[in-house]
Amino acid sequence: MCDELKVIEKVLDGDIDSFGILVKRYEKQIVNFIFRMIGNYQDALELSQEVFLRAYTGLKTYSSEYSFSTWLFRIARNRTIDFIRKRRIKTVSIEGSGEEDSLKPQYETNELRPDEVFEKNRRARLVEKAVARLPEEYREVIIMYHVDGLKYEEISEILALPIGTVKNRIFRARKMLKELLEGEI
Amino acid sequence: MKKECKLLLEYLKDNLPEREKSAFEYHLKNCDKCKQEVEQFKEIENALNSMPKLNVPETFSFEVIASIKERKRKVLGWFYYSAVSLSVLLLSFFFVGAIGVKRVFANARAFAHTVEVFFSSVTTAVATISSSLYNTFYIGRFTSVILVLLFAVLSYGFFKSVKVFSKAGK
Numbered sequence: 001m002c003d004e005l006k007v008i009e010k011v012l013d014g015d016i017d018s019f020g021i022l023v024k025r026y027e028k029q030i031v032n033f034i035f036r037m038i039g040n041y042q043d044a045l046e047l048s049q050e051v052f053l054r055a056y057t058g059l060k061t062y063s064s065e066y067s068f069s070t071w072l073f074r075i076a077r078n079r080t081i082d083f084i085r086k087r088r089i090k091t092v093s094i095e096g097s098g099e100e101d102s103l104k105p106q107y108e109t110n111e112l113r114p115d116e117v118f119e120k121n122r123r124a125r126l127v128e129k130a131v132a133r134l135p136e137e138y139r140e141v142i143i144m145y146h147v148d149g150l151k152y153e154e155i156s157e158i159l160a161l162p163i164g165t166v167k168n169r170i171f172r173a174r175k176m177l178k179e180l181l182e183g184e185i
Numbered sequence: 186m187k188k189e190c191k192l193l194l195e196y197l198k199d200n201l202p203e204r205e206k207s208a209f210e211y212h213l214k215n216c217d218k219c220k221q222e223v224e225q226f227k228e229i230e231n232a233l234n235s236m237p238k239l240n241v242p243e244t245f246s247f248e249v250i251a252s253i254k255e256r257k258r259k260v261l262g263w264f265y266y267s268a269v270s271l272s273v274l275l276l277s278f279f280f281v282g283a284i285g286v287k288r289v290f291a292n293a294r295a296f297a298h299t300v301e302v303f304f305s306s307v308t309t310a311v312a313t314i315s316s317s318l319y320n321t322f323y324i325g326r327f328t329s330v331i332l333v334l335l336f337a338v339l340s341y342g343f344f345k346s347v348k349v350f351s352k353a354g355k
Contacts, residue, residue: 016253023246031241045245052249053256107237120235127232146233152199164200171198174229181229 004068011059023052026069029148030076036143037080038087039132041105047083051076066157073150073158077140084136130180138173145170187212193219197226 004025010018030051035044054075062071131142144150144158156163189212195201196209213220281289324331 016250016257019253020246020250023249027241027245027249028238031245032239035239036236041239045242048241049245049249049252053252056253057256105239107239123232124235124237127236131233131236142233146230147236147238167198167200171194174197174226174233177233178225178229181232 005064008059008062008068011056016056019052019056022055022068022072026072027052029069030072032147033073033076033140033143034080035105036128036131036147037136037140038083043083047079048076051079054079067154069150070154070157073144073148073154077158080140081136126181126184127177130177133180134173134176138169138176141166141169142173142177187216190216190219193222197223 004022007018007021011022027048031044031048034047034051035041038044038047051072055072058075062068131139134142141155141159144155145152150158152163152166155161155166159166161169189209192201192205192209192212196206201209213223319328322328
């Protein structure tokens with residue numbers, strides 16, 4: 001955190017390359033959040049780039065009373081919601097088949113037996129599809145909590161909602177997912 | 186229904202304080218209904234936690250930094266052009282003030298007159314040359330038709346050659 005503030009100070013002093021340290025630190029969380037929200041890898045990469053660009057230009061307005069990740073997530077969340085509203089996306093379809101390899105989402109790999117990989121992939125696809133069908137306000141909390149590993153407090157700051165509401169939304173989202181995935185996993 | 190069962194919803198919402206949470210977890214050992222409900226939710230949680238994470242291309246951060254630098258360069262460019270334009274504008278006001286408005290207008294009129302004289306001389310020269318050529322090569326009443334056809338052929342040749350050269354350039 002302290003180290004992060006030093007990096008931010010360096011960036012504000014005109015060292016653009018230091019901003020790369022912050023991008024490297026948060027790129028995975030931001031890209032994963034946006035991809036799960038909109039369902040298109042190429043758009044997610046472009047939107048993430050725009051989010052970091054906005055963060056750079058607005059860095060002067062960043063106040064250290066919040067953590068940098070919370071502030072960055074707030075920008076990412078607002079930009080993603082704008083994108084979804086403009087495109088009128090209600091639910092998303094998680095795609096994995098682009099025309100070119102560079103457009104295909106690249107997932108983390110684990111060393112598992114082939115049958116375990118098959119079962120894991122099957123479950124993952126089902127869960128991804130179900131999450132994509134959740135309404136926007138439930139989808140975002142589930143992605144922040146389970147995919148990006150954010151804490152209740154962080155989600156509450158990003159969304160400017162009381163912690164109780166965040167917990168309630170996560171619970172309701174899980175309940176919807178339980179109904180959607182009944183007997184499938 | 187036991188009284189602890191009423192805490193199921195709050196437990197699932199993760200709203201219970203640590204002590205009540207432990208007590209409810211003890212209750213789960215003896216209540217199959219609550220246990221089943223909790224297990225189903227745990228299964229969903231586990232499935233969500235194991236959702237695959239995307240990898241980001243290695244070049245992503247470099248691309249972000251490159252786009253920031255490009256944007257900064259553009260902004261600086263606009264700033265530079267604006268500063269130069271403003272300076273030129275201010276300088277011109279300064280010169281107009283120094284020379285005097287009447288004198289500036291008189292000079293501008295003189296310049297416009299010179300340009301007009303130049304263009305009227307060019308027009309006269311073109312008219313003279315074309316009329317003498319027309320008189321020299323006059324071949325009867327079909328001269329105009331032949332000239333139009335000749336013009337069309339030359340234009341076609343011109344456009345064709347432009348096309349060929351532009352393809353060669355690509």
